[in-house]
Amino acid sequence: MDAKKVLEIASLLISKKNLNDLINEILFSIRELVNADAGSIYLYDDEKDELTFKYTQNDSLDISFNEFTIPVDENSIAGYCALNKEAFTIDDVYKIPDNYPFKFNNDFDVLSGYRTKSMLLIPIFDAKNNLISVLQLINKKVVSFGEKVRDFENEVISFSSEDLELVKSLSGIIGVSLENSILYENIENMFEGFIKASVQAVESRDPITKGHTERVYRITHKIIEEMDKDEEFFPDFKMRDIDWKILKYATLLHDFGKIGVREAVLMKPKKLYDDQFEKLKMKARLYACVNNLTKEEYQDLLNDLIRANEPSLLESELSEKIDKYYKVKFKDCYGEELELLDDNEYKQLSVKKGTLTNEERKEIESHVLHTYEYLNKIPWTKELKEVPKIACLHHEKLDGSGYPFGLKSEEIHIFGKVMAVADIFDALTAKDRPYKRAVPIDIALKIIKEEADKEKLDKKIVEFFITKKIYNMV
Template sequence: MDLKLLEIASLLVSKKDLDELMEEVLFRLREIVNADAGSIYLYHEESDTLVFKYTQNDTVDIIFKEFSLPVDENSIAGYCAYKKEMFFIDDVYSLEDKFPFKFNKDFDKLSNYRTKSIIMVPIFDAKDNLISVLQLINKKNTPFGKPITSFDKDVTVFNEEDVKIVHSLSGIIGVALENSLLYKNIEEMFEGFIKASVQAVESRDPITKGHTERVYRITYKIIEEMDKDDEAFPGFKMNKDDWKVLKYSTLLHDFGKIGVRENVLMKSKKLYDDQFKALKMKLKLYHCIENIDDNKFFEINELVERANEPTVLESELANRLDKFKDIRFKDNFGVEYRLLDDQEYKQLSVRKGTLTEDERKEIESHVLHTYEYLIKIPWTKSLKDVPKIACMHHEKLDGSGYSFGLKEDEIHIFGKVMAVADIFDALTAKDRPYKKAVPIELALKIISEEAEKGKLDKKIVRFFIEKKIYNML
């Protein structure tokens, strides 16, 4: 028995996940004292309540429903927490006068069950603070795990040896539970950091607000379907750590945008607002000083306004821009101006979109910023690949992507999926003021062409399209 207790203690301490730990605690304690059922309540100090969180029963299927009850003398669990004492009862339907509470028979009536013998155990942390209440129900004469067929014949009472065993384990359960709760709090704190990071990025780039969450949902759904499909992706299986890596990598994929200038991130026209206003003032000055006719002035204004839009620059507009770039004039103080200076001409001459080559490189640098920021976080062993994977959404299978020029066998499968999701969302997003959303059919055609060119993973793209995963979001 001592070896059995040591084995259980060792197993419990190794568990970090709260749900796994609590299920293991219940199962192991029920097994060692041969209890048919059991429940665990977690104590909330702020509200001084117990929350019903975990339950097991070998005889009846239980529809779990979380509820709270106060720490007082009016219920069995509440009394155990109030007194902070371990006790056992032979039959809750025949309570001794020393107990102030009455047994609530509602569960028994609804489930056709008969609660009889119980052990109640308060669980404390290392500082002797209450953190939980454990309840074991109906000690059996029959083998463990088998349902009770006769509550009169199969159920017996817990004895002093059972109480001694459970008590001997309560301390190690408290340590394990405290560690697990601490681990859970750290995870929740980190989840909060992730959400705050996404919010910080999107507050600097409100034009693409929602992009991060959408890319995460698309990526998650593709991976989820791949995980289910043993025929299309044999051997591809996700574990609990994999899902965390996927989540954090995807949600943080644009984190580096906090290192890119805000005006570049939010650039919706080829000229910045202050540049455009200054150019318009310069054109008015040219109009007055050179005394050009109104039609000519209107032509120049119309040219600048059209060229400033983020649409594809037509050859006719480009040629007209060339004619005006070398025009010079002087104001009344002899100061010389160029109608279109080099920077204005460079920006207005952008063939597609709004960004110059330098600005595009600055936007692309967000990937490197992402890596530089994330690599400073002391990731756990299971999450160590998050910084690398978060930076793979702009890599191409043929090595033509950025920022690291990775090739097919160097790109993690999460990165390959994220690349598909990122492009699909960028094409279909309806909230970009500088471009219209592309219809889904055209977006699928574009990513298919990218796959055929060796940029995106053909198998993943085909799977995304044939499964119609875009309709599952």
């Protein structure tokens, strides 16, 4: 094997970041280098002092495998290699020399009909010379690489000392590549944990919408997944691996900015806050007393205030009564003039639908700008730098009437357009909102279609969502 081939393998291994891709490439390249029919990689867990059977390849068998662990001891071939940190070869595992303490477990051979014969094992170390893996190559063959072995006795030979030295010469670069890839995966897992913690933090402040983030993620992901597969609706739309990561992070963090909104506003179930309504009831009782209202008249007044405080649609008849109460002034028993409804109480009770005043609604809407500002504090990699902006696009409208940036169609990333559909659909159909009833799916789809007709949502995406019945796939 020439030095050029070795350098090509080294360069290839260094370029791999994904751990599974790297392990697959290590096995394939090293097997090809020494013409091994099969091979396996074990990863070492220093805390548990055990090896995890992580990956296997076999040219002669099409096999699936399950991960399992073995202790680092002298009872197995791989365990012995890890324990002694020793590279070695075995000519025939059914004829292991007496100087080795282990025996070969032939269960796999019995079940599969395979014949394991020659082996090459080598421990893999990181840059600090700590064990991180064991590489096991199986059955050096005389037939061409990639071909199946049919006659194990005659087509399988022993690994040579040159094979052992060749693999050892690459063990350093294998170790560095594995160490970097494991570190990269650990960082990814840590960041995934941060995202999950962020979602939990948001939902703990806004428990009314608990589950909304995950549902929007699932709906958005499914729409994008179907778009990626459909060459009729979206012939030019193709997702890369990094795109899926951007989509996941942006969608799961789309409401992250709610941590910057007052909890009382986020969770406002009635038009007046509890302390405000208690104060209003006391004023109503005092008003009834000083004006000698009958018990029935007082109860009617109180019922009007209770009804007006609900998030349901404020009917014109009740609205007129609130207008009338706003003008009522009276004096208490000490001669101090009071208003039955002060300016703030009147303003809040006059909300036609829902519980929020215009100012409170703007405060809620500010969560998307908070999302953008907070996420921009994270030092995203070059590949992920668009996550903060995409995460806050779900309230933008194609005609420029949305927020926070007032973007128009051509300025809105397609992930934002899809997320907007998913966000509205979930908000309409969610069954866990105490301040409103869930809208039936057919009505929700009608509303979404009307929004698309008004140039608020993307017509093509909405049509795709409805035609493919993607709402039934999540």
